[in-house]
Amino acid sequence: MKAEVACMTAASPDHKVLARAGMILKKGGLVAFPTETVYGLGGNALDPSASRKIYAAKGRPSDNPLIVHIADMKDLEGIAAAVPEKAREMADKFWPGPLTMIFPKTDRVPLETTGGLETVAVRFPSDPIAQELIRCAGGYVAAPSANTSGRPSPTTAQHVIDDLGDTIDMIIDSGPVGIGLESTIIDFSGDVPVILRPGYISPQMAGEIVPDIRIDPGLLKDGGNVRPKAPGMKYRHYAPKADLTVVEGSLQEVTLLIREKVKESIREGRTPGVIASEETFECYPEGIVRCIGSRSDEESIARHLYQVLRAFDDDGVEVIWSEAFDTPTLGQAIMNRLLKAAGHRVIYAGGQKNDSSGV
Ligand code: TXA
Ligand code: MG
DSSP: OOOEEEEOOSSSOOHHHHHHHHHHHHTTOOEEEOOSSSOEEEEETTOHHHHHHHHHHHTOOTTSOOEEEOSSGGGHHHHBSOOOHHHHHHHHHHOSSSEEEEEEBOTTSOTTTTTTOSEEEEEOOOOHHHHHHHHHTTSOEEOOBSSOTTSOOOSSHHHHHHHHTTTSSEEEEOSSOSSOSOOEEEEOSSSSOEEEEOOSSOHHHHHTTOTTOEEOGGGSTTOTTOOOSSGGGGSOOSOOSSEEEEEESOHHHHHHHHHHHHHHHHHTTOOEEEEEOTTTGGGOOSSEEEEOOOTTOHHHHHHHHHHHHHHHHHHTOSEEEEEOOOOTTTHHHHHHHHHHHTTTOEEEGGGOOOOOSOO
């Protein structure tokens, strides 16, 4: 099946097309749609067979639960059996937006959607097209990122077409997304709220409402063998085809070491790629060099990360050297994705090892 691709903008959504897309979802079909974080692959969250289709289309292990997207606060009660006061405050502050919260589920949510868990992850996205589609679909849309399992999440509709264009019913194209990293996930189903996936809503921002919030030890660099609590975080996601290594240290030493490594790769007959920033782009005379964004605008780095990783796949580079991006607010979320893409392969320029920050 070739997916129908429907173009529209958030400023003027095509209501007719969205009504039709909602109907496709109601009937158990799959529609990819934009959100402010990444493109999602939508199916009716209350229909077990739609969830099974999502897993099949992505090639995703069925123990990895889906996020249920809503577009009206009233609909939360239909799927969450207990919502603590602090979670309501988080919703007041950050919904609609790039935040997912986990609650004990009601019986309406099939175990197929939650990967067999008794909890459900819920997000209320801010993208107006996503909201209208969810309403047209009956209120509950399960949507993982719309990529083939193991590939970087899609930040443009073309990424979705590349991965799923022959497998799903429809793709709604509204241009590149705004944030470019998946939502922050906070688990409110236990005694203490825990961040299971870092995202645009930083621990500091969440901590203003939930001062006792913790970070899943499985996310920390020095977390050793602790398993992340979100099933999806244990997989080597976001993997580019080339071997990726992250180089940490002072920026000057990092650029010098990457230059050396690029030379070495070329000598070995391998095609090297470099992930650089605006500030360092000119420092690399050799290799295929891609600029991820500016170090003084960390949102630009987040927005371009997946696009850069996918572009290297298309270039056929065999080895990628990336600068580290431990930026002040989004650094944790960016480095979490980058290190996973690298399979946690890190080298330290200048010999000094700084392993304290939790990612
Ligand atoms: O920004 C986003 O969250 C995007 C857009 C499309 O909304 N969606 C997304 O979904 O990133 P996905 O399926 O790629 O990632 C969902 C993550 C997985 O790591 C999964 O294991 C975790 O959420 N998750 C979902 N339900 C859970 C639950 N009940 N308990 C623990 N982790 C859960
Ligand atoms: Mg994903």
